[in-house]
Amino acid sequence: MQDLCFESDDLGETEDFLVRAYTKMSIGGAGDPARTQVVRRTLGPVSLDRLSVTYDMSYDADPLRRIVLCEVHSGHIEEKFIGEPDDVFAPGDLTLYSPPELPYSGRVCAAEYDLTVFDTTLFERVAMTPHDRAGPVKLQGHRPVSQAAKQRLSSLIAYLRDHVLPDEQARTSPLIVDSVVTHLAAATLQAFPNNAQLEPTATDRRDAAQPVLLRRAMTYIDEHAHEDITPRDIADAVFLTPRAVQYMFRRHLDCTPTEYLRKVRLDRAHQDLLASSPADTAVSTVAKRWGFAHGGRFAAYYRQTYGRSPMSTLRH
Numbered sequence: 001m002q003d004l005c006f007e008s009d010d011l012g013e014t015e016d017f018l019v020r021a022y023t024k025m026s027i028g029g030a031g032d033p034a035r036t037q038v039v040r041r042t043l044g045p046v047s048l049d050r051l052s053v054t055y056d057m058s059y060d061a062d063p064l065r066r067i068v069l070c071e072v073h074s075g076h077i078e079e080k081f082i083g084e085p086d087d088v089f090a091p092g093d094l095t096l097y098s099p100p101e102l103p104y105s106g107r108v109c110a111a112e113y114d115l116t117v118f119d120t121t122l123f124e125r126v127a128m129t130p131h132d133r134a135g136p137v138k139l140q141g142h143r144p145v146s147q148a149a150k151q152r153l154s155s156l157i158a159y160l161r162d163h164v165l166p167d168e169q170a171r172t173s174p175l176i177v178d179s180v181v182t183h184l185a186a187a188t189l190q191a192f193p194n195n196a197q198l199e200p201t202a203t204d205r206r207d208a209a210q211p212v213l214l215r216r217a218m219t220y221i222d223e224h225a226h227e228d229i230t231p232r233d234i235a236d237a238v239f240l241t242p243r244a245v246q247y248m249f250r251r252h253l254d255c256t257p258t259e260y261l262r263k264v265r266l267d268r269a270h271q272d273l274l275a276s277s278p279a280d281t282a283v284s285t286v287a288k289r290w291g292f293a294h295g296g297r298f299a300a301y302y303r304q305t306y307g308r309s310p311m312s313t314l315r316h
Helices: 011-021 120-125 146-165 176-189 202-208 210-222 231-237 242-253 257-273 283-289 295-306 309-316
Strands: 004-008 025-029 036-043 046-053 056-061 066-080 086-087 094-096 104-118
Touching: 004 011, 011 025, 011 094, 011 295, 036 146, 036 176, 046 146, 046 242, 066 146, 086 104, 094 146, 104 176, 120 146, 120 176, 146 176, 176 210, 202 210, 202 242, 210 231, 210 242, 210 257, 231 257, 242 257, 257 283, 257 309, 283 295, 295 309
Parallel strands: none
Antiparallel strands: 004 036, 025 056, 036 046, 046 104, 056 104, 066 086, 066 094, 066 104
16 A cells, blocks of 8 residues: 545546546535545555545445445435445444445545544464464454444554654554554454454363464564564464463563563664763654654653653663
8 A cells, every 4th residue: 555645526447447446436426516536645554544524425346355444524425235234424423434354335424534444363362263263363243342342443543543653763664554554453353243262261271381483483573673563473482372372471571572572672773872972863863763652651651660761771
């Protein structure tokens, strides 16, 4: 995916663009002016799109084949689902636009809304289906499981859009992009009903009891902290499921693998600050080098760990 910017009041041009940007579809329109605006910004394998439709646009579309999360800001969207009751997405709603594998239809009614788009395989970074139900991880509903879960996901998407995307250094950092994209996949699974096996099985618990596997996982993280590794990568390195690795770190270290990775990267940032000077190094540069996109959070985490600010370390 690449950044895009589109604006037109011609339905033919709009349909052609939407086909290229999303999936094969046919559209119709009522209202004047029939203006459509789409701005797409990409963050690694994720796109964050803002759409503005000034008229009532009907659509009949092929499957999206991707996860498309929709957050409405004004107007509304009438969505028809196969095998489920029709629904209306109103301002403040955050929904799954349509199941990735199914065709969909509906009507956008003079709406402004955001779409967050990513491939379903991103879920494999953080979850698996049960062994007796082999297959891809899927969302099993288009509404969040709770208002709190919806708000957490909405806040994360807003953070990506308003803080990570405008920061070119963060947007092009493999460690930052990998971290926030993995977080997005996990937050989406936490927000929507799904078929993933999130709790450890008896086998996972048995595997997690082996200290040698914990040491191997820690060694893998230590040796690859400078790379964009995921929880699935860590699990694959020690031949366990992501669930087992998660449980193992919780049981023995009282943290998640991701939290341990963050500790290792913080230590690497600390070493870089000790070896540098304010004359040729900025704290923000070191933070982003090690995957910390938010300068304030990096400073707070650093102070909590080392008892002083990163700037104090850099100056001394």
